[in-house]
Structure formats: structure tokens, C-alpha cells
Amino acid sequence: MSKLLEVKNLRTSFKTHLGEVQAVRGVSFHVDKGEAIGVVGESGCGKSVTMMSIMRLLADNSVIESDGIIFDGEDISNYSEKEMEKIRGDKMGMIFQDPxxxxxxxxxxxxxxxxxxxxxxxxxxxxxxxxxxxxxxxxxxxxxxxxxxxxxxxxxxxxxxxxxxxxxxxxxPNLIIADEPTTALDVTIQAQILDLMKGLKERLNTSIILITHDLGVVADLCSRINVMYGGIVVETGSDEDIFYRGRHPYTWGLLNSVPNPMSEMKEKLVPIEGQPPDLLKPPNGCPFADRCEYNMKVCLENQPPLFEVGEGHKCACWLCHSDAPKVESPIGREE
Structure with missing residues (x-):
């Protein structure tokens, strides 16, 4: 499949009276034509800012930099506001959180x-x-x-x-960015909205980026998922990779907070303890290290690269290094 959108090393910060908030710190991903992908993570991880940066819808105190934002074969990273106005609403649409x-x-x-x-x-x-x-x-x-x-x-x-x-x-439009389109809706309406988006994608061959904090929401719609934390992508792969072969402890934490419908026993949902990192002063190492029960000295000092852990499956965790101790996934979901 050909790529409709490719984002290369996107970096977005906001100048404030307290300093520079580094909201997005080197995000790269792509969307194929007619494909739906998910961007998952808790509030403040940079999901919405990433997409608003692509559409150039941020406040004047924002600074957006990248190595390229290729949309439909054109690099739009240096487009003027007038050029962006021709794209927004026509070739690229956005469904905002609160209608x-x-x-x-x-x-x-x-x-x-x-x-x-x-x-x-x-x-x-x-x-x-x-x-x-x-x-x-x-x-x-x-x-x-x-x-x-x-x-x-x-x-x-x-x-x-x-x-x-x-x-x-x-x-x-060729691309729809849906920013938590089911927030504040009851479960029945959520299912109807997701079914509607799935039907429109198949009927109109529209590409979709679905932003959400709920992994359960992306399960039926998205073929690939990017997990974000602390302004970076910490894991990316197919829906099956993330749900059944997840490698990052943050992904495990997200999955543990979602009820498992296949379980015959009542399971206690496990919260992720701690707080997200302060992006005014981002950590030198892994942004999840302070909340991770598996953290090592290297995690605190050096940000891990995206290790290739399978075909199209990458994970930014030092546990994926060949010299790291072996840790079994705590997620017991059957494929």
C-alpha cells in the first residue's frame, strides 16, 4: 500500500513564562491510503498535540519542527497558513474531542x-x-x-x-483525524460511532487516525497502533502485536487497566502508579522509568531507541536489548 501521510521526527514545544514545554519529542509514523491507525496513551502524552501540529492548529507560542511531513506526496511542513487552509477541511479533516x-x-x-x-x-x-x-x-x-x-x-x-x-x-478528505471521538458518550453510542467510522472508511476508502486513551476503542477499527508516552512513541506495531505481543511495560500497564472479556474469573484492574514526566524538564532516560517496576540504571540515564522486536513491531525499552534480563509479559490474553 502507498503512504498517504508520513511524519518524520516531529518536535513540538510551547514557550511559556515557566520555560519551554517539550510536548512532542521526535515522533515518526505513517498512514497508508485507506488505512486506520490508532494513537494511544494517557492524557498529556502528546497525542493531540502531534495531530494539531500536522494540521497547524496550535497557538502562536508553539514551535513546530520536523524532518518532513509528507502528505499525499507533498512536504507540507513548510507550507504557509494560506496553503494549509487549502488542505484543512478539504483533503484533511478533524473530528474534535468535544462537539x-x-x-x-x-x-x-x-x-x-x-x-x-x-x-x-x-x-x-x-x-x-x-x-x-x-x-x-x-x-x-x-x-x-x-x-x-x-x-x-x-x-x-x-x-x-x-x-x-x-x-x-x-x-x-483523504485523511480524517479523530481526536477521542467517543469521549463523554455512553457505551451504546460509542459503539455506534465506531461502527459508523468503520463503515465510512470502507465505503469512502478514507484513511483514519484515531486518537484515544482507551486501547479497547481501537481494537476493532485500527490495523496498526502507536503507543505514546512522555511525548514519544514507545511502541508501535499491528493490533495483534500490541494486544498479544506487547513488549513495553507501559503497554502492559494500559492493557492491565482494560477488562478482559475472555476471562472466566473476575480480575482486578491494575492502575499505573505514579505521575507522567514533567515536560518542562524531560528526563534524560526513558520517560516511563520512574513508574516502571522493571527499570534499570540505564533506563534512568539513556532514552532507549526503538528496537525492532518483530516484523513492523518496534519498542523503545531497554528490556528489548539483547543483554537485558528476560522478563515475562504479565498480560495473559489469548489470540
């Missing part, structure tokens, strides 16, 4: 839905309105003609999220 704060409460859903279409596709308002009705119908909103004339506060939480998905899809 209530992302949707403008003063404008009807139809106006917000057709805005990008009129701007990027240069079609009439009448054509755009009809396309908006079709898109609301596509994402499963009943009575789309009526809903086009309503305001965001007249929609339920699940419907607002569907409206956000419709807005991001209306120009039929």
Missing part, C-alpha cells in the same frame, strides 16, 4: 456543515445544502432536512458527534 465546544452555538448545523463545501468545492449554496442533507443521512441522523435548520443545543450528545463527523467528511 459542543467545536460547533458554533450561534449558527445552524446546516450553515456549519456547508461552509467548507462552498469554500473548497466552489459550488452553489443550494447544491451544498443538498449535499449537507445527504451527509447527515449518511452518518445516521434522522430527519436530516429538519436537522439542517436546527442549532447544536437541539442535538443530543451522540447526534452532535455525528454532525461533527459529517462536517469533517463533507468534502470527502
Amino acid at each position: 459542543m465546544t467545536s460547533l458554533n452555538p450561534l449558527y445552524k448545523i446546516g450553515d456549519q456543515l456547508t461552509e467548507h463545501l462552498i469554500k473548497h468545492k466552489k459550488i452553489s449554496k443550494k447544491e451544498a445544502w443538498q449535499k449537507g442533507i445527504e451527509m447527515l443521512d449518511l452518518v445516521g441522523i434522522p430527519s436530516p432536512e429538519k436537522r439542517m435548520k436546527q442549532y447544536p443545543h437541539e442535538f443530543s450528545g451522540g447526534m452532535r458527534q455525528r454532525a461533527m463527523i459529517a462536517i469533517s467528511l463533507i468534502c470527502e
Whole structure:
């Protein structure tokens, strides 16, 4: 498969009165055309900042550097704001975390839905309105003609999220970045939203980057998963690699905090003790070392490289070094 997006050594920091916050510290990954990948990690690990850096949607105090951001064959890392505006909403869409704060409460859903279409596709308002009705119908909103004339506060939480998905899809972009699209929704609506995204991916061949803190959410949608912690990718591999052959202690911690539906016995969920690193003063070594029960002296002093531990499976942990002591995975999940 050909690559739609390739990010090379992305580094993003924020200048504050306390100093420079190094939010993203050398992240590299790619997305193939028609593929869905997951970016997983706890709050503050750099997931959203990574994606906002790609779309250039960060505040003025941000500093974004990279060795290249290749989108659809073009390096967009040095694009001007005007050039980025031609891409955002047209070739690259984003579903934000909270639809209530992302949707403008003063404008009807139809106006917000057709805005990008009129701007990027240069079609009439009448054509755009009809396309908006079709898109609301596509994402499963009943009575789309009526809903086009309503305001965001007249929609339920699940419907607002569907409206956000419709807005991001209306120009039929090549890539959708979904930033925790199921946050604050009940379990039934979560499943509906994920099924909707899966169906749209298959129908429109859209590539998806799904950002979440919940490994369970990516299980059915994503073919590859990047696990982030402390502003770096600590493990990357296929869904099976991460779920059944995970090698990083942080990945083990995430999996231990998710209920195992295959277990016949009630299992106690194990929290990850401790706090994330202070990215004003990032550690010299592994960012997870202070919270890791397997840490060694080298972990505190040197950041590990991404070791190749399988085909397409990489892990940034000194336990993967050939001279490291052997540690059995505490995850007992069957493939």
C-alpha cells in the first residue's frame, strides 16, 4: 500500500513564562491510503498535540519542527497558513474531542456543515445544502432536512458527534483525524460511532487516525497502533502485536487497566502508579522509568531507541536489548 501521510521526527514545544514545554519529542509514523491507525496513551502524552501540529492548529507560542511531513506526496511542513487552509477541511479533516465546544452555538448545523463545501468545492449554496442533507443521512441522523435548520443545543450528545463527523467528511478528505471521538458518550453510542467510522472508511476508502486513551476503542477499527508516552512513541506495531505481543511495560500497564472479556474469573484492574514526566524538564532516560517496576540504571540515564522486536513491531525499552534480563509479559490474553 502507498503512504498517504508520513511524519518524520516531529518536535513540538510551547514557550511559556515557566520555560519551554517539550510536548512532542521526535515522533515518526505513517498512514497508508485507506488505512486506520490508532494513537494511544494517557492524557498529556502528546497525542493531540502531534495531530494539531500536522494540521497547524496550535497557538502562536508553539514551535513546530520536523524532518518532513509528507502528505499525499507533498512536504507540507513548510507550507504557509494560506496553503494549509487549502488542505484543512478539504483533503484533511478533524473530528474534535468535544462537539459542543467545536460547533458554533450561534449558527445552524446546516450553515456549519456547508461552509467548507462552498469554500473548497466552489459550488452553489443550494447544491451544498443538498449535499449537507445527504451527509447527515449518511452518518445516521434522522430527519436530516429538519436537522439542517436546527442549532447544536437541539442535538443530543451522540447526534452532535455525528454532525461533527459529517462536517469533517463533507468534502470527502483523504485523511480524517479523530481526536477521542467517543469521549463523554455512553457505551451504546460509542459503539455506534465506531461502527459508523468503520463503515465510512470502507465505503469512502478514507484513511483514519484515531486518537484515544482507551486501547479497547481501537481494537476493532485500527490495523496498526502507536503507543505514546512522555511525548514519544514507545511502541508501535499491528493490533495483534500490541494486544498479544506487547513488549513495553507501559503497554502492559494500559492493557492491565482494560477488562478482559475472555476471562472466566473476575480480575482486578491494575492502575499505573505514579505521575507522567514533567515536560518542562524531560528526563534524560526513558520517560516511563520512574513508574516502571522493571527499570534499570540505564533506563534512568539513556532514552532507549526503538528496537525492532518483530516484523513492523518496534519498542523503545531497554528490556528489548539483547543483554537485558528476560522478563515475562504479565498480560495473559489469548489470540
